[in-house]
Amino acid sequence: MFYSAKDSEVILWDLAKQAKGANEFITDGRIHGTLGKLSQEVQGDLTSLHWSSDGQLLAIGSYDSVLRVATRTNLIWMTADLHEKGPIFAARFAKKGHMLLTASLDGTACVWDVSEKKLHRHFRLHKDCCLDVDWIDEKIFASAGADKRILIMNINQNEPLKVFEGHEDEINQIRANSNGTRLASCSDDSTARIWRTDDLSSSDAIPGLSSTDNVIILRGHGHSVSGVAWCPTTNLHRGHEILATASFDNTARLWDSVTGECLAIFTDHKRAVYTLGFSPDGRFVATGGGDGWIYIYNVTGGAMVWSWYAGADRPGVFELDWQMKDGFNRISLALEGRKRLPHTTLRSLLSPTSNAFRPTGRLILHSKTPVASPRTFSTLRQKNNNILDALKQQKTKGALFLAPLLRNGSRTIMTERPIVQQGSGINWGRMAWTAAGVAGAVVLVEGIFNRDTRAPLSEAEREYLNSSFKYTGVGMALTAVAARALFRSGVAFRIMSANPWVVLGVSLVGGIGSMMGVYYTPPERTFQKHAFWLAFNGFQAATLSPLFFFSPAILSRAALYTVGVVGSLSYIGATATNDRYLYMGGPLLAGVTVVALSSLAPMVLPMGLRALAVSEAISLYGGLAVFGGFVLYDTQKILKHARLAEAGVIKADPLNEAISLELDLINIFIRIVQILAMQGNRK
Numbered sequence: 051m052f053y054s055a056k057d058s059e060v061i062l063w064d065l066a067k068q069a070k071g072a073n074e075f076i077t078d079g080r081i082h083g084t085l086g087k088l089s090q091e092v093q094g095d096l097t098s099l100h101w102s103s104d105g106q107l108l109a110i111g112s113y114d115s116v117l118r119v120a121t122r123t124n125l126i127w128m129t130a131d132l133h134e135k136g137p138i139f140a141a142r143f144a145k146k147g148h149m150l151l152t153a154s155l156d157g158t159a160c161v162w163d164v165s166e167k168k169l170h171r172h173f174r175l176h177k178d179c180c181l182d183v184d185w186i187d188e189k190i191f192a193s194a195g196a197d198k199r200i201l202i203m204n205i206n207q208n209e210p211l212k213v214f215e216g217h218e219d220e221i222n223q224i225r226a227n228s229n230g231t232r233l234a235s236c237s238d239d240s241t242a243r244i245w246r247t248d249d250l251s252s253s254d255a256i257p258g259l260s261s262t263d264n265v266i267i268l269r270g271h272g273h274s275v276s277g278v279a280w281c282p283t284t285n286l287h288r289g290h291e292i293l294a295t296a297s298f299d300n301t302a303r304l305w306d307s308v309t310g311e312c313l314a315i316f317t318d319h320k321r322a323v324y325t326l327g328f329s330p331d332g333r334f335v336a337t338g339g340g341d342g343w344i345y346i347y348n349v350t351g352g353a354m355v356w357s358w359y360a361g362a363d364r365p366g367v368f369e370l371d372w373q374m375k376d377g378f379n380r381i382s383l384a385l386e387g388r389k390r391l392p393h394t395t396l397r398s399l400l401s402p403t404s405n406a407f408r409p410t411g412r413l414i415l416h417s418k419t420p421v422a423s424p425r426t427f428s429t430l431r432q433k434n435n436n437i438l439d440a441l442k443q444q445k446t447k448g449a450l451f452l453a454p455l456l457r458n459g460s461r462t463i464m465t466e467r468p469i470v471q472q473g474s475g476i477n478w479g480r481m482a483w484t485a486a487g488v489a490g491a492v493v494l495v496e497g498i499f500n501r502d503t504r505a506p507l508s509e510a511e512r513e514y515l516n517s518s519f520k521y522t523g524v525g526m527a528l529t530a531v532a533a534r535a536l537f538r539s540g541v542a543f544r545i546m547s548a549n550p551w552v553v554l555g556v557s558l559v560g561g562i563g564s565m566m567g568v569y570y571t572p573p574e575r576t577f578q579k580h581a582f583w584l585a586f587n588g589f590q591a592a593t594l595s596p597l598f599f600f601s602p603a604i605l606s607r608a609a610l611y612t613v614g615v616v617g618s619l620s621y622i623g624a625t626a627t628n629d630r631y632l633y634m635g636g637p638l639l640a641g642v643t644v645v646a647l648s649s650l651a652p653m654v655l656p657m658g659l660r661a662l663a664v665s666e667a668i669s670l671y672g673g674l675a676v677f678g679g680f681v682l683y684d685t686q687k688i689l690k691h692a693r694l695a696e697a698g699v700i701k702a703d704p705l706n707e708a709i710s711l712e713l714d715l716i717n718i719f720i721r722i723v724q725i726l727a728m729q730g731n732r733k
Contacts, residue, residue, distance in 0.1 A: 098141040102148055107164060109150050111138035117152055119164055128167040132160055136179065144185050149205070151191050153180040159193050161205045173208070175201050182223050186230040186247050194221035200235055202250060211250050216243060216265060219274075227280045227291060232307065234293055236275035242268040242295045244307050266310045273299035277326055280307075285332030285349055287313060292349065294335050296323035302337045304349065314352035318345050324367060330374040336381060338367025344383065360385050507624065507689070514692035514702060515624060515685075521708030525587050526715060532591035537598040560589040565709055573703045583705055590716060600723060608723040615722075616681055616715050623685030631682040632690065638683060641676035645669055670721050677717040684710045 098111030107127060110118040115137055119127045136155025143150050148164040157176040162169055176195030183193045186202070190211070194200045198221060200214035219238035226233050231248035244266040274297065281292035281304075290308040297303075302323050304313040321340035328335050334355065338344045342360040344367050347353065360367060360383070369384035507515070567582030597605065623631060648668035688707045695702040 097137055097139055100142050102143040102164075103146055107143070107148060109141040109143060109152075109164075111141040111152060113137035115154065115156075117141065117150075117160075117162070119150070119162075128164065130160075130162065130169065132169060132172060139180065140182050142183060142185060144188055146188060149188070151183045151185060153183040153193060155179040157195065159183055159191075159203075161191070171205060171208075173203060175203070175210075178220075181221060184224050184226050184233070186226045186233065186250075190230070190247075190250060192224050192226065192233055192247070194224045194235060196220040198237070200224060200233070200245065202247065214243075214245050214265070216267075217241070222275065223277050225278050225280060227307075228283055232291075234278040234280065234307070236278045236295060238274040240269075240271045240273060240275060240297070240299075242271075242275050242278055242293070242305075244268070244293065244310075266307065268293070268295065268303075268305050268310055268312075270303060270312055270315075271295065271297040271299050271301065273297055273322075276322070276324060279326055279328055279335075281328045281335070281349060282330060282332035292332075294326050294328065296326045296337060298322040300339070302326055302335075304335065304352065314347070316345065316347055316352070316354075318354065318357070319343060325369050327370050327372050329372055329379060334379075336370055336372060338370050338383065340366050342366060342385075344370065344381070508693075508696075510696040511689050511692040514695065514704060514707075515688055517704035518688050518707035518711065519620075521583075521705055522711040522715065525583065525708055525712050528584070529587045529591045529594065529712075529716075532588060533595040534598060536592055536595040557589060557593045561586065561593070564589055568709055569706055573701055573705070579705060583709075586709065587712075590712070594716070594720075597720070597723060600727060604723060604726045608719055608726055611722050612715060612719040615678060615718055616711075619678055619681040620685045623682040624689065626682075626686065629686060629690065631679075631686050634679055634683045638676060638679050641672065641679070645673045645676055648672070670724055673717060673721050677714050677721075680714045681711070681718075684714060 096110060096112050098109070100109045101107070102109075106122055108120045108122070110120060112118065115131065117130045117132075117138055119129070121127050138152050138154050140153040141150065142152075143164075149170070150162040150164050152160045152162070154160075157174065157178060157180050159173045159175055159180055160169060161171050161173070173193075175193050176197045176199065178196035180193055180195045183191055185191050189205055190202065191205065192200055192202050198215065198217045198219065200217075200221065201210040202212040202214070203210055214233075214235075217235065217237040217239055221235050221237045224233055224235045226247065231246070233245045233247050234242060235245070236242040246264045275295050276298060277296040279294045281294065283291060285292065287306050290306050292313065293305045293307045295303050295305065300317070300319045300321060300323060302316045302319075305311065306313055316337060319337065319339040319341055320343075323337050323339040326335060326337045328349070333349060334346050335349055336344060336346045342362070342365040344358050344360070345354055346356040348355050367383055367385055371382045373380045373382075564582050564586035568579060568586060571579040571582060573579060645668060648665045651665050684707070687710075691700060691707065692702075694700045
């Protein structure tokens, strides 16, 4: 058994000893070996593991875009860095031999001859990311992508044998049946489909020809279908193979794969069903979901025969794998963990004459990070969620971290354990040019907007302005550090998988409540006021933590652009004639309302592609203009308050001023990140 997680580590385990009784718990499994931490990348999560048919080699896909193949004796057999722009979502060995197939966010698939440690062929298949691949036979494979197409490929040809089209949204998973005659697919369009693959050499198999002949469409789920699984042919329904589907509508279903008849609906889960699998003898199907429960049902009749709860501290069952040996059913589970990651192995005695399962063992392994992988969350994303959509858009480039043998940016296949220097992922030359451009923009904007400048700032104005910007800088530094810590602890995964309305409500209530606490606490109550300020920055950090899914290069550039924009506008506001921009308060509030409504509209209104594009443009570019205007307004408001405080009309309160500037800066930064990610996706 193997185990992997977000900490980039692979551990091989010897399964625990055989239970002697129906109620015995087995807890003495031992580590067979470990490959150590395979990647030091910020986004080095392991996304895919697959054993070769002979059990000698383990393929490891990673979010750092590096393929690794290890032996069962814990040695790295080969590594390769050919997927250029994104994580490897799937790695699958052929049913026989050592041919290996990988799929990546960059829209490509690679076929590897692992025995020879070399690339067989690199396929550029999909217009968008390639989300899954599977073998049909030893020479033919299928790939599915976010472009809603399934391509049937021969490993020795560049053009597809067939193109299956019909899904109306991204295809999450594909699986061929045991004899390769049919292929099942599932999609965010709430359907699963079954395609014929037994006629690839027939007269209609023209390379590149779109083919939808004899497709079976399975309708009934009310949300995205996240997974499919074929029942072993030892158990058939009226001579027809059975297919299982899992969905985000909290249900799983069994289907007659020939007639499309729904045979059973399993409704026990209270949250999305993430994974499912059949017992090797085809008698039972297991489901695992976001509620932390695993349920096992009898395929014939659909009755639940066993259930198990992972616990409140491990509320998600993300993967399961089933093995039957020596009369025992063993189920390995990959669970979510807040402070530890349990990879639980359940040993269950199964009486040949009974359908009852009796739990006889439980092995919990510990780790500090959750198991959820990027591939898992590609299915978890909510529609119109810019953060998660941008997770596909970013173009990360990683390398193995074990010592310096390769130079950054090289594409190399290693034939022995490598020593590679970690790349920073940031182009410092480009950053220097960016800094120069920002500095030039400051001079240009100042020359255009501030031809008539005011007299030099008074001492009181200068001190009050400096204090306000000091609090702003410290607040943003605390927010960035806290957001990074929350991301590393896995909170970002929870935020993305939670109900978006709940997240929005909590963030609004917490953020606005703490902000009001800062505003309405008098400055002489220093401790209470600073406590509200820290709480405000904490809520902002929780909201911003998913931004760390973007590549460091994008975040660094966005931060530099933001500092340049805010700095130049602040300088303009500070040197402009008194009250020149204070009239903008009313129009800016109206602009914020329009921007907010354009951001919320896709979540509550049915919109076409053109309307969505307009709404997104208003939210991004309109938001930049509005919050840029707020920087001018808030800077001049600070100077006015400084004069009033000097005259004794109001109390000096730079912490209040810093809150407004922080909000301006955060909103500008988020929009610049999104714009940079969109531009990178077009390249």
